[in-house]
Amino acid sequence: MVTLEGAWSAQSMQAMAANMRGLKQAAESGSFAISESGAQAYIKAIEDAQSSITELDAKLYLLTTETKLGASPDSKSMSRYNLESATGGTGTSGIIPAIDQLKTALEDAKIAMRKAVENYRAVDDAAANNYKSY
Template sequence: MQSLKQIADSGGFAISKPGAEAYVKAIQDAEDDLKKIDAHLHRIQEEVRLGTSPDAQAMAKYNLENAIGGPGTIGLVPAIDQLKTALREAKEAMQKAAENYDRVEQEIEQTHRSY
């Protein structure tokens, strides 16, 4: 499946400038929220001290794997990194789609002038 960015880059997606600006604003808000979360991510990447019993050690390992990834889970931190990439690409796609829209509008305008 093609990404939104690939579709926009190929000219297969267009959006008006005001529409793109609204999406870009929402994406930037999400990116800002993720920056706030980043300040706290180091905490969940540390092994929690739950004790020395086998159950406590297993739970500490389980918590860490859920944070950074492990068998059966991508992990919260890698998932957040993927979300950041997706948001960046979506923002680029919206900007390209707005350019596509402007290009199509100009082509239509020139076509009408030639008649």
């Protein structure tokens, strides 16, 4: 069962997405490198997170369904608030858009790990060639 607790708030997902974009930029610039074995551990964790989000996707439609709380103005207001919390609206970015951002960021992080491995190999090869020239 997948639940939206703690780390799964819209704000924390947006923060994770921003961090992963930074990781991708660092790898692309060559300032981040990691060994293949180190990258594989991160890639597995990323893929586990992607799998959890896929499970969550199957239930997200429930968040876009208007809650039936009654016909009073307060009930209608609460129902609208619930929907805006899910999809985004006044004063909220919405959990569904945050999940979409996180999906993109997780894929970016996998790309970053692969690029960081390339960076590691380049540094390692350069060091080996430098060592051989002595």
